[in-house]
Amino acid sequence: MRAFLFLPLLLAFGCGETKTYESTLDKVLDTKKLIVGTEPEFKRFETKNADGEIVGFDMDLVRMLAEDLGVELVLREYSFQALIPALKNGKIDLIISGMTAKPKRAKTVTFTDPYFFTKLCLLVHKDAGIEKPADVDGKKVVVKLSTTGQDRAKELFPNSEYVVLEAEADCANEVASGRAAAFLYDHISIFEASKKHANTTRAIFESLSEEPYAMAVPLGDTKFRDRINVFLGKVRADGRYEKIVNKWMGDIPNAVR
Amino acid sequence: MQFVSRLAITVAVFGSFALALAATDYDFDFGAIWEYRGQFYKGIGITLFCTACAYGLGLAIGILVALARMSRTMPIRHLGDLYVEVIRGTPFLAQLFIAYFGIATIFKIDNKLAVGTVALGLFAAAYIGEIIRAGIESIDRGQIEAGRSLGLTRTRTMVHIVFPQAFKRMIPPLTGELIALTKESSLLFAIGVIELTAAGKQAGADTYRTFEAFLVVAAFYLLITIPLSLLARRLERVLGTTQGAGAHL
Numbered sequence: 001m002r003a004f005l006f007l008p009l010l011l012a013f014g015c016g017e018t019k020t021y022e023s024t025l026d027k028v029l030d031t032k033k034l035i036v037g038t039e040p041e042f043k044r045f046e047t048k049n050a051d052g053e054i055v056g057f058d059m060d061l062v063r064m065l066a067e068d069l070g071v072e073l074v075l076r077e078y079s080f081q082a083l084i085p086a087l088k089n090g091k092i093d094l095i096i097s098g099m100t101a102k103p104k105r106a107k108t109v110t111f112t113d114p115y116f117f118t119k120l121c122l123l124v125h126k127d128a129g130i131e132k133p134a135d136v137d138g139k140k141v142v143v144k145l146s147t148t149g150q151d152r153a154k155e156l157f158p159n160s161e162y163v164v165l166e167a168e169a170d171c172a173n174e175v176a177s178g179r180a181a182a183f184l185y186d187h188i189s190i191f192e193a194s195k196k197h198a199n200t201t202r203a204i205f206e207s208l209s210e211e212p213y214a215m216a217v218p219l220g221d222t223k224f225r226d227r228i229n230v231f232l233g234k235v236r237a238d239g240r241y242e243k244i245v246n247k248w249m250g251d252i253p254n255a256v257r
Numbered sequence: 258m259q260f261v262s263r264l265a266i267t268v269a270v271f272g273s274f275a276l277a278l279a280a281t282d283y284d285f286d287f288g289a290i291w292e293y294r295g296q297f298y299k300g301i302g303i304t305l306f307c308t309a310c311a312y313g314l315g316l317a318i319g320i321l322v323a324l325a326r327m328s329r330t331m332p333i334r335h336l337g338d339l340y341v342e343v344i345r346g347t348p349f350l351a352q353l354f355i356a357y358f359g360i361a362t363i364f365k366i367d368n369k370l371a372v373g374t375v376a377l378g379l380f381a382a383a384y385i386g387e388i389i390r391a392g393i394e395s396i397d398r399g400q401i402e403a404g405r406s407l408g409l410t411r412t413r414t415m416v417h418i419v420f421p422q423a424f425k426r427m428i429p430p431l432t433g434e435l436i437a438l439t440k441e442s443s444l445l446f447a448i449g450v451i452e453l454t455a456a457g458k459q460a461g462a463d464t465y466r467t468f469e470a471f472l473v474v475a476a477f478y479l480l481i482t483i484p485l486s487l488l489a490r491r492l493e494r495v496l497g498t499t500q501g502a503g504a505h506l
Contacts, residue, residue: 040459040463041458041459041462042462043462043463043465047459047462047463048296048459048460048462048463049463050292050293050295050296050460052295052296076449078447078448078449079446079447079448079449081447082354082358082447082448082449085354086358089358089362090362091362091367192465
């Protein structure tokens with residue numbers, strides 16, 4: 001029982017001496033460290049290679065950001081669901097993890113300008129007679145569970161029948177085997193699937209909808225956000241942005257924007 | 258002879274599984290995963306470290322929990338009950354988030370490995386405590402009465418008569434708990450501790466070879482857990498022959 005009496009005391013101790021900063025930007029510049037949280041399980045954006053290094057488009061971008069701020073980059077791994085708690089807790093300064101800037105998320109964190117747009121595209125069976133997205137309506141469509149593809153399929157193809165599957169690979173197989181005519185998903189995944197099933201499928205890269213990826217900073221930290229936006233404008237203007245898009249996404253048709 | 262038969266069955270089962278997999282039209286590529294062996298070894302190291310430390314901590318606290326639950330002092334007994342109910346009644350992932358984002362933040366501790374391992378140990382303690390308590394309470398009251406009538410104190414009766422018998426009964430569930438904990442440690446990934454399962458997920462994500470990566474992960478877990486089972490079985494047998502006789506005097 002007595003242990004409980006000590007708890008408030010310890011709490012009081014724990015909360016004692018921290019330097020408080022008006023903005024995370026001040027903290028980053030003061031400590032000379034930019035602590036970035038990511039989940040390295042998104043190919044081309046952030047994955048861990050065989051040498052244990054985290055590499056990808058996001059990593060190149062955030063490395064340039066650290067350089068621009070003149071500070072050291074420190075990467076910290078979390079599961080995707082732990083990224084926002086870690087940011088809110090001050091364990092990291094910034095999230096970059098192929099995160100879509102959704103309105104719901106924007107209630108808990110502040111998003112920078114989008115640094116990438118992922119597009120909703122189609123993987124179709126070669127013999128399904130589909131030339132353009134409009135041809136899909138009325139044919140069987142497969143979507144992945146709880147993705148934007150699933151959200152948007154009904155409005156895009158109101159006369160189609162739907163199959164909802166959990167695994168991306170199964171969705172692609174559904175089209176490759178001819179059980180479904182089309183798979184509605186993001187253009188990078190569609191591109192990979194069309195490479196894997198090159199004999200039976202092809203990709204239609206016309207964009208049906210777009211999703212912005214953005215970095216997240218603590219809620220309301222507009223000073224830090226604006227500084228990052230300035231950085232994004234700078235790298236887009238001087239060609240460094242295009243260079244890393246080409247480096248990581250150059251083989252995908254219609255990827256750059 | 259028994260060993261040969263066991264080996265034959267194992268090979269037959271895994272062999273047919275491998276053949277069945279090979280018969281599917283999935284194009285296996287373990288070469289891609291082989292490149293990541295360094296990451297897998299690191300992951301195994303973390304898994305072993307976390308599990309071993311958490312189990313040790315779990316045993317130490319588990320003994321206290323068991324003693325508390327069997328205590329004759331009411332508040333202590335209730336504290337032990339509360340601990341077991343709260344830990345067993347909530348998912349470990351929730352406990353981990355509370356430990357890391359709540360408690361550790363308050364105390365300004367930021368070592369993910371340490372916080373995760375301690376949380377895992379506290380989690381194990383509730384289960385281990387119950388195993389110990391159940392083991393002790395499973396010993397016939399007559400054994401205690403016999404010890405007491407021979408003039409032994411309560412403590413000596415416990416140490417020399419009850420505990421040796423109870424321990425033998427605890428071995429199977431304690432081994433089960435260690436094996437469960439080995440797998441449970443994979444949840445530490447949530448706070449970014451890259452153990453074996455996480456290493457497999459990451460290798461899968463980088464190569465698009467998640468299926469192969471998880472087959473490798475499963476094989477590594479078996480390499481850890483099967484020797485533990487065998488060791489426990491042997492320990493049980495050894496104790497059964499040496500101390501078993503004494504227990505039935």
